[in-house]
Amino acid sequence: MIVYDECVAEIQALLAQSHAGGSIVPPESDLIDELGLASLDVMELIEALEDRFDVAFPLNELGDVRTISDLAQRIQNLT
């Protein structure tokens, strides 16, 4: 069972390294418009999260994902 808060924290930690200059950004942050992730970056983020939580996340789900919170909820729902 993946806990939502744990998932948000993991995404925030990954983004702090890659796109947020070391900062922890709020869960409402928009991945593309605010944090500037390109589609390839989003897919690499998904790969890292799949490995961290040992789940399979279909790319088809990405269409509705805009924020860190959206992504965490989708991953939580996988279990």
Place this chain on the structure above:
Amino acid sequence: MSLLQKLDAARAFQDQLGQLGVNAIGATIDVAGSATEGKIDGKRVILAGTNNYLGLTFDPACIEAAAQAVRTHGTGTTGSRLANGTYAGHAALERELSAFLGVRSAIAFTTGYVANVGAISTLAGPGDIIMLDADSHASIYEGAKLSGAEIYRFRHNDPADLDKRLRRLGDRCARTLVIVESLYSMLGDVAPLDQFCDVVKRHGAFLLLDDAHSFGIMGENGRGLAEVLGVEDEIDFVTGTFSKSLGSVGGFFASRKHDVAPLRSQIRAYMFTASSTPSVIASTRAALKRVSQGEALRAQLWKNCARVHEGLSSLGFTLGAAPSPVIASLMDSPEQAATAWQALLDAGIYVNLVVPPGAPKNLSLLRCSLSAAHTDDQVERIIEGYATVAQQLFDQPRAAATAYA
């Protein structure tokens, strides 16, 4: 938000590319003239970015076959394969291709892109799963999207990563189509195809190989990477193109393990688009004959690859992979790549400029593709052109390329 905002965004992207100071969307070849030399902007250049691996676009037998066909059958079929667009030549090409590859059946398509989109979107559907290599060609992504299947990616050329991701799918592997390429078109790297076959077999999934870039140029008989590795019987489906080693345009979908012929009446990209013109089919058939007896062409191609790879390495370029007909030099930035591309063109060498998002990992590349038709003199002139560029470049820091290497 207006529908037309997309046009504004596209224009902004083009303007951004324009600021690089070159025609980054693609130079116009005024006259090809031969497989290896042409005219761009009125200037004679060596063509080293045309994927014309065996140089067959100007093979006399291929040209004659095309010329005869256009006189006999006219300029086009004006219809789809299922309607009025199947000529004896289309059927003959499919038979000859099947015999060459040793497959049960093969279907010819109007382009390689369409072959991938059509085959993938029909093989998999809602409830199925597509697992694709992260660096897959756009046509594979499009076919996957169109299929309605669940789509997953695994890390590029990484059998262990594929193994891990298939494990997560459990018994759903029986409904999973794994897709890999043989030789990747941007960096020129080759897949560990034998290892992929083992992983796919162990999990009970299906494997589709896109062999666009190794067909005709690898293997004793030119049947590609799968022939080299002795795994042709392990692969469920193969797609390929006529627009690289065969020097024309078109694509195919084939299988040794399964009869794909019934899918003719299911693949929308086959049923609802015009078939290849007779002249294209005729030159492709002639080229396939040349490929099947093409040991000398292949030997010359790989000799050229080794020489250019060695030459560019010696000049200090960071290259994308081991020697292959695609030799990508990694640049530090789109601006540097554009400047270098223009300098190469000024030196009489045409290669491909690749800027993000055209290549994996947002890399900027000078992409050179070699041909068996390049003479020793042309090969040396290509290296000399790069030497001119190297002089301009290598007094500057090369952080990005070095980091990737």
